[in-house]
Amino acid sequence: MRTGATILLKDGRCYQSYQWSQIRPLGSLQNIINSLEEYQCDEVAIIRLVRKDDCREALNIDLRLLQQVNTMTPLSFGGGIRVSDDLDLLTALPIERLIFSTAFINKNTDLLNQATQSYGRQAIQCLLPVKYSQGRIEIFNCQKNTFLAIDDVDFDYINTHANEVVLLDTQNEGLHDKFDKEIIKGIPLDENKLIISGGISHNIIRWAKEVNLASALIDNKVLHQEHSIMSYKHA
Amino acid sequence: MVVDIIDIGSGNIRSIQNWIERVHIATRVVTKATDIKSDFLILPGVGSAGSYMERLKKSAFDQAIHEHVQNNKRLLGICLGFQLMAESSEENGGIEGLSLLKGQVKRLDKKISHNGWENFNFKKEELSNQSFHSMCKLTRKKRLNGRVFFNHEYGYLNQDEQSFSKPISEKYPNHSSMVVKDKIIGMQFHPEKSQFTGLELISMIL
Numbered sequence: 001m002r003t004g005a006t007i008l009l010k011d012g013r014c015y016q017s018y019q020w021s022q023i024r025p026l027g028s029l030q031n032i033i034n035s036l037e038e039y040q041c042d043e044v045a046i047i048r049l050v051r052k053d054d055c056r057e058a059l060n061i062d063l064r065l066l067q068q069v070n071t072m073t074p075l076s077f078g079g080g081i082r083v084s085d086d087l088d089l090l091t092a093l094p095i096e097r098l099i100f101s102t103a104f105i106n107k108n109t110d111l112l113n114q115a116t117q118s119y120g121r122q123a124i125q126c127l128l129p130v131k132y133s134q135g136r137i138e139i140f141n142c143q144k145n146t147f148l149a150i151d152d153v154d155f156d157y158i159n160t161h162a163n164e165v166v167l168l169d170t171q172n173e174g175l176h177d178k179f180d181k182e183i184i185k186g187i188p189l190d191e192n193k194l195i196i197s198g199g200i201s202h203n204i205i206r207w208a209k210e211v212n213l214a215s216a217l218i219d220n221k222v223l224h225q226e227h228s229i230m231s232y233k234h235a
Numbered sequence: 236m237v238v239d240i241i242d243i244g245s246g247n248i249r250s251i252q253n254w255i256e257r258v259h260i261a262t263r264v265v266t267k268a269t270d271i272k273s274d275f276l277i278l279p280g281v282g283s284a285g286s287y288m289e290r291l292k293k294s295a296f297d298q299a300i301h302e303h304v305q306n307n308k309r310l311l312g313i314c315l316g317f318q319l320m321a322e323s324s325e326e327n328g329g330i331e332g333l334s335l336l337k338g339q340v341k342r343l344d345k346k347i348s349h350n351g352w353e354n355f356n357f358k359k360e361e362l363s364n365q366s367f368h369s370m371c372k373l374t375r376k377k378r379l380n381g382r383v384f385f386n387h388e389y390g391y392l393n394q395d396e397q398s399f400s401k402p403i404s405e406k407y408p409n410h411s412s413m414v415v416k417d418k419i420i421g422m423q424f425h426p427e428k429s430q431f432t433g434l435e436l437i438s439m440i441l
Contacts, residue, residue, distance in 0.1 A: 037430060040430060042351070071250075072253070072254060072257075072434065073430060074386070075428075090246065091244060094247065094249045096428060116283060117286045118282050119245075120283055121283070121388060122350065163350070
């Protein structure tokens with residue numbers, strides 16, 4: 001199983017996030033990635049903080065920053081990639097994998113097919129921000145800024161088009177040892193294509209290895225203490 | 236020395252440049268087949284095999300790559316770039332490759348893709364039967380122990396006993412992680428995203 005980190009990006013700056021509501025500035029993207037690479041972080045997911053007010057100019061600012069990143073660590077990137085023209089802006093970036101969220105919720109097959117042509121199917125990841133509450137799972141629709149019932153999401157479609165699926169526990173994002181394992185039980189996808197993020201701890205990583213998940217992405221904890229990625233990897 | 240990198244509009248060119256330039260070797264991104272000049276050419280590969288091969292042919296890079304090899308110059312293929320050096324790939328319903336290497340590309344498994352890190356141990360002397368070996372002069376380093384990053388759904392099955400082929404892992408013993416034949420080298424993993432091991436490896440093959 002891979003052990004990586006999640007970095008949030010907004011208007012050319014990195015942030016850490018708490019429970020999908022509060023954000024705090026973090027520092028330079030290059031510095032964060034350098035530190036994670038020094039401690040052999042397996043992968044880094046760079047996710048733009050996107051809500052319904054996202055625009056092309058905000059995307060361009062983040063892309064210009066990402067374009068300058070020099071790293072030998074595998075990167076995935078997503079957030080706000082909504083139309084085919086956006087894909088043309090990504091080819092100069094040092095990234096291997098693309099993360100889509102709204103495109104999977106809205107079943108934007110043209111966009112996903114074009115991304116698959118350009119990057120390969122192995123490069124397509126689906127991000128599902130998830131909330132588990134009172135026995136129910138809800139999925140966040142970034143474009144509409146609202147949660148959907150799990151029954152409104154077509155998991156067969158996701159399974160067909162996504163190589164891996166990132167499940168971000170929105171309620172426990174930024175907290176320690178809080179990732180809700182019930183989320184995995186309620187998502188009808190093979191465990192070996194699932195990546196978890198939000199509330200990750202050593203205990204959660206040990207459990208994730210037992211249930212054969214693809215990867216765990218640590219957020220704030222590892223961004224404060226980059227060296228700790230080594231202990232997470234060997235949890 | 237300058238390394239030419241083929242660019243047909245696919246991703247990760249910037250990562251390849253960064254990787255080579257970290258060992259203080261200049262790079263040149265080549266967008267026209269007639270502009271290939273270096274003795275060391277890199278064929279990167281991101282995307283689906285059918286679409287990538289179509290673009291290679293459309294821009295006449297397929298012929299240019301063959302001429303480069305016929306002129307006894309070194310060629311490195313990475314990931315899909317490596318796979319397209321095979322005779323054929325079953326991706327996209329089956330496509331013809333560049334036939335620079337005697338082998339086929341097949342789906343790893345219907346439900347599984349291979350995304351992650353594998354141990355990679357390599358001795359330079361293992362290449363002694365290949366002409367590539369005598370041209371590697373950047374370092375005297377002879378042995379590499381590290382790990383490399385894979386992200387693929389299809390894999391190369393080597394059918395040339397004269398070539399050097401290293402298996403991916405115990406789980407994928409028949410698929411090659413690296414193949415060297417004469418002056419051609421293919422890597423299924425992403426050396427440009429393999430951190431310290433990727434740096435050591437490029438210094439051993441340049």
